[in-house]
Amino acid sequence: LAVLGWSSEASAQNVNVVQAQITRTLVSRDQASGPYDISYADCLSKDEFQFPVTVANLLGRNLEVWLGNTSADCTQSLQRQQINPVVCRRIFGPATVAQTGLQVSIGDRAIVDGLGITNCEDAAQLGNNVSLFFMLVGDPAENLDPSNVWKWTGTIVDLVGPLPPTGVSVGVGDAALLVDFTKSDATDIIGYRIYWDDGTGPAPTTPQPGQGSIVNGGAGGGTSTTTTTDTTTTTTLGGSWPPPPPPASDGGTGGAGGAGGAKGAGGTGTGGTTGAGGKTAAGGADAGTKDGGTSSDAGAGGSSATSTATDDAGVSAGPGCPVSKAVVQGRVPDPGYANFSQQAGPSTITGLTNGTAYAVGVVAYDKVGNVGQMSNVACGTPQPISDFFAIYRAEGGRAGGGCEVAPSRDGALAFTLAGAALLGLGLVVRRAPRSRARTSSRAKTPRGSR
Amino acid sequence: MNRSRTLSTAAALGLLAMAWPRAASAQASLALDTDWRRTERPTRSEKMASPQSIAFEARFGPYSPQIDTEPGLRGKPYEEVFGGGAQFYFGFELDWQAARIPWLGVIGPGLGWGYTHRSATAKVTATGQDSGESTSITIFPMYVSAVLRADELMRRTGVPFVPYGKLGFGFASWNTGTSAGASVSNGVAGNGLSYGLEWALGGMLCLNELDERSAASLDQTAGVNHVYLYGEWWRMALDGFGKDPPVMRVGTSTFTLGIAFDM
Numbered sequence A: 001l002a003v004l005g006w007s008s009e010a011s012a013q014n015v016n017v018v019q020a021q022i023t024r025t026l027v028s029r030d031q032a033s034g035p036y037d038i039s040y041a042d043c044l045s046k047d048e049f050q051f052p053v054t055v056a057n058l059l060g061r062n063l064e065v066w067l068g069n070t071s072a073d074c075t076q077s078l079q080r081q082q083i084n085p086v087v088c089r090r091i092f093g094p095a096t097v098a099q100t101g102l103q104v105s106i107g108d109r110a111i112v113d114g115l116g117i118t119n120c121e122d123a124a125q126l127g128n129n130v131s132l133f134f135m136l137v138g139d140p141a142e143n144l145d146p147s148n149v150w151k152w153t154g155t156i157v158d159l160v161g162p163l164p165p166t167g168v169s170v171g172v173g174d175a176a177l178l179v180d181f182t183k184s185d186a187t188d189i190i191g192y193r194i195y196w197d198d199g200t201g202p203a204p205t206t207p208q209p210g211q212g213s214i215v216n217g218g219a220g221g222g223t224s225t226t227t228t229t230d231t232t233t234t235t236t237l238g239g240s241w242p243p244p245p246p247p248a249s250d251g252g253t254g255g256a257g258g259a260g261g262a263k264g265a266g267g268t269g270t271g272g273t274t275g276a277g278g279k280t281a282a283g284g285a286d287a288g289t290k291d292g293g294t295s296s297d298a299g300a301g302g303s304s305a306t307s308t309a310t311d312d313a314g315v316s317a318g319p320g321c322p323v324s325k326a327v328v329q330g331r332v333p334d335p336g337y338a339n340f341s342q343q344a345g346p347s348t349i350t351g352l353t354n355g356t357a358y359a360v361g362v363v364a365y366d367k368v369g370n371v372g373q374m375s376n377v378a379c380g381t382p383q384p385i386s387d388f389f390a391i392y393r394a395e396g397g398r399a400g401g402g403c404e405v406a407p408s409r410d411g412a413l414a415f416t417l418a419g420a421a422l423l424g425l426g427l428v429v430r431r432a433p434r435s436r437a438r439t440s441s442r443a444k445t446p447r448g449s450r
Numbered sequence B: 001m002n003r004s005r006t007l008s009t010a011a012a013l014g015l016l017a018m019a020w021p022r023a024a025s026a027q028a029s030l031a032l033d034t035d036w037r038r039t040e041r042p043t044r045s046e047k048m049a050s051p052q053s054i055a056f057e058a059r060f061g062p063y064s065p066q067i068d069t070e071p072g073l074r075g076k077p078y079e080e081v082f083g084g085g086a087q088f089y090f091g092f093e094l095d096w097q098a099a100r101i102p103w104l105g106v107i108g109p110g111l112g113w114g115y116t117h118r119s120a121t122a123k124v125t126a127t128g129q130d131s132g133e134s135t136s137i138t139i140f141p142m143y144v145s146a147v148l149r150a151d152e153l154m155r156r157t158g159v160p161f162v163p164y165g166k167l168g169f170g171f172a173s174w175n176t177g178t179s180a181g182a183s184v185s186n187g188v189a190g191n192g193l194s195y196g197l198e199w200a201l202g203g204m205l206c207l208n209e210l211d212e213r214s215a216a217s218l219d220q221t222a223g224v225n226h227v228y229l230y231g232e233w234w235r236m237a238l239d240g241f242g243k244d245p246p247v248m249r250v251g252t253s254t255f256t257l258g259i260a261f262d263m
Helices: A002-012 A040-044 A077-081 A108-114 A388-394 A409-444 B002-018 B044-048 B077-082 B152-157 B212-222
Strands: A014-017 A048-056 A062-069 A088-095 A102-107 A128-137 A150-152 A166-173 A176-182 A189-197 A340-343 A347-350 A358-366 A378-380 B054-063 B087-096 B099-101 B105-124 B130-149 B161-178 B191-206 B226-237 B253-262
Touching (some): A014 A150, A040 A108, A048 A108, A077 A088, A176 A358, A189 A347, A340 A347, A388 B077, A388 B130, B054 B226, B105 B161, B161 B226
Antiparallel strands (some): A048 A102, A128 A150, A166 A176, A189 A358, A358 A378, B054 B087, B054 B253, B099 B105, B105 B130, B130 B161, B161 B191, B226 B253
């Protein structure tokens, strides 16, 4: 009887949410843009989901909301109680609720936390599908009947922007730069933003989502086979640093510099003691530009890459490039930085100033608005261009300026002739039916009657 | 004076041709509306044929604008920018075969439209080096002309060859630009309209003889009387009739090929 009674109680639980009435306090996106997804910006905000919940047959139980991934079944007590690895986390409740009129507010950040992501910037995975279980729970050890639990699977946590395009290059135009690049392979890309900076743009003031940006510095230098004892790079992410154990005494080639981080601390190749030094430390943002031609002369490493963005001195991507804080490879641009053009692919930046050097980089963005890291930075200086018409005019050509027929007597004559020809055409067209009619009537008329 | 006389003569000929009093478009009507009934009696296949009143041409060929021949030019800007060679041209022409001239052929007005475009890498003014931009010229050659197709030879002898000639008024809308947009030089927009005389001489090879059964079927199903391959020497003398300031001489003298249909 007790078993039957328990079973009856469990099956009598009832929690329901009208999906169409789920709202968010700050975020409003259309259906194609993931209206219930959580982006990096959403994570940073104080946005909350509002779930209008109706419950029935409380029977002294409390309302709880548990979060798990798509394969989790938080109705099972074992999954709710499993600590390592965590399968389900409670993100709301237990709350004593009334039968009707209940509005459950769950912050975006609570959902992110429920996935074990402690900082919005830390997320490394793309698209975490989550499941929310709205349940009436009494005994923690109780397995709940799934049919009496309302499960929400409409939210995807995506805090990381798409991978950037590659091979960004610019061509010189007249007050313009023609930007070309190879599109990213990422599947969640909606479009690209082409950023430019003449060296006056500010450094990002917001934390950087994803990995390997401001806080962590650039990726370390590539593989090195040098015998150097001078190790300068302590970059912790990316690359393959520290280098493998060196061979005996033979100087080798320094590893290529890694991509610079926000603070411009690139990995470097370190020169061998006797052999050819590491060729470049070019990956470093503003520091790693030394050729490690001799033994211990290595580019500056990323050891100081823990500075914040605000004291960033900027980065020059190469000769002829301005020192830019706003457009830096590997960095996520500041949301408030307005010098960008949103495009579906390679495009032309117009409205620039001839003679001014610009750093140009491209980022990809996804449907929820996450902006990825900056591509490689290319530079260009717009210049006046001699197009065909300019050359034609410069060499004495006098045509142009639109239709020039009307002011000329000859032109007027020519158009009169054209008009006359068209008029003649019209007359002939009008004659044709009569001719046919005449022909037809003749055909019907007996020859003798003519 | 001579120019005006030439124009007047051309116009008079064109209008005369188009206003030719005998509408002879329908082959079937030949026997009913002519004084040459005995000799122009239609053949059996012509009796079976659908009425013929229009001709359509699809045209292709090289196109070399004669821009560099403009009087007063100190250089050859077209050649300097786009180099030698010709650009590809394609176009269409629609003729109304309004009248038949006995023992000669059909004559009527024709309208032609075409397109040709050429581009090259623009240079940086200061250095002469290639820029990232391209520069281009786009020309839409058009004409209104009187078209005489001497098809009586084919009709009477069976030789599948139709010589023809065209004479009319040609004009072309042109525009220049770069990959960044339309060209403007010192406030002058890089576009305009050029005009002048247009004429052509050509010959058409009738393909009906190759497969008469298919040709008859095509006529019955689509109303196409004849299918031709043709070659034509074509002259667009778009010099603005000597207008000053001149128009850009975007006309050409070229050879075009194409396919034509009588319908």
